[in-house]
Amino acid sequence: MKTLSKRTEKYTIVSNTLSCMSNQQLQAVLSTGKEMHTGIGGTSVQIDIENIPVFVKRVPITELELKPDNFMSTANIFKLPMCYQYGIGSAGFSAWRELAAHIMTTNWVISGKCPNFAIMYSWRIIPNSLSKTDLSYWESTEKYLDYWENNENIKERIHGLNSTNASVLLFLEHFPKNLHQYLKEVLSSSNTELDSINYLKKLNKSFGTVLEFMHENSFLHMDAHFHNILADEDDIYLSDFGLALSKNFDLSMTEHNFVKDQENYDRCSYSVNLLHGVLTTYAGKDHWDKTLSDYLANKQSIKLPDKINEILSKNAPIAEKMHTFYKEIQKDKSTPYPSNHMKEMLEILQQGKYYDSN
Structure with missing residues (x-):
């Protein structure tokens, strides 16, 4: 340990x-x-x-x-x-x-x-x-x-x-595996469906803890996809801070406002990264856009365990909105982050006690 x-x-x-x-x-x-x-x-x-x-x-x-x-x-x-x-x-x-x-x-x-x-x-x-x-x-x-x-x-x-x-x-x-690798290993090798479900609940709880701490300290990662997070049997460990922002940095007023506007960004990116990590494990890493689109439209060819699908479905609306934002900003760099909309969606999600591990 x-x-x-x-x-x-x-x-x-x-x-x-x-x-x-x-x-x-x-x-x-x-x-x-x-x-x-x-x-x-x-x-x-x-x-x-x-x-x-x-x-x-x-x-x-x-x-x-x-x-x-x-x-x-x-x-x-x-x-x-x-x-x-x-x-x-x-x-x-x-x-x-x-x-x-x-x-x-x-x-x-x-x-x-x-x-x-x-x-x-x-x-x-x-x-x-x-x-x-x-x-x-x-x-x-x-x-x-x-x-x-x-x-x-x-x-x-x-x-x-x-x-x-x-x-x-x-x-x-040093940790041997990043979270993308570790999650795939857990979902692929778990002896029972319950093992996979318990790990996803544990993952939700860990992310809830660290994201709350980061929010309290006005620290943003801004690139917390699962390849930039390390994992072992005990916990998750954020790393790769090439795009990190902190209120303690020497920020311009524009940057200060950006930090405030992006306060829920890491949490919302978690939703789309979670869906990516789980769905690509079951459906393969190719054609991600189609995999996500099929899942959101309930047309996926793969059958997910009900409890895992329940966890993903709670994150699906936020994941869809974030995926759309990523596609739009890659085409037009002036695309604004929909901060207020994401805040409303998070409030709805959190009413369901999403971070409850029980």
């Missing part, structure tokens, strides 16, 4: 060891690491420190961010538009914001306030340690920028990422 005491014990061991290592020593260890992932937010490897597995994320950091006036700044240095806050292909606002989010969430864990975040053991800036930002989904930088309506500030951000050779290394707590 990964109790908090065991997690903090590992934090002490790994953090102390890393603090005594030079950049050269770290580079040597990293060169032997197992590559885990390459994406728009950076690359990652797995290493061992004192026989403890550590997940290392390389987050690219630009020359602009490294200038003395911007060093450690959580301001919107590139003056990026608010539509870039959504997880629809954004490369993030800055390495400093991601780092600050990890520092805050780690402190919440080790102080006992909330266990539902991956602990960061240490961080380090390493020069000559990064390749260009991965925009392969769009085939080219030009197509990527066209997708973002050729916004000049986004263009500056991407060019800065592509020209840098420095990165911030985040040394993070």
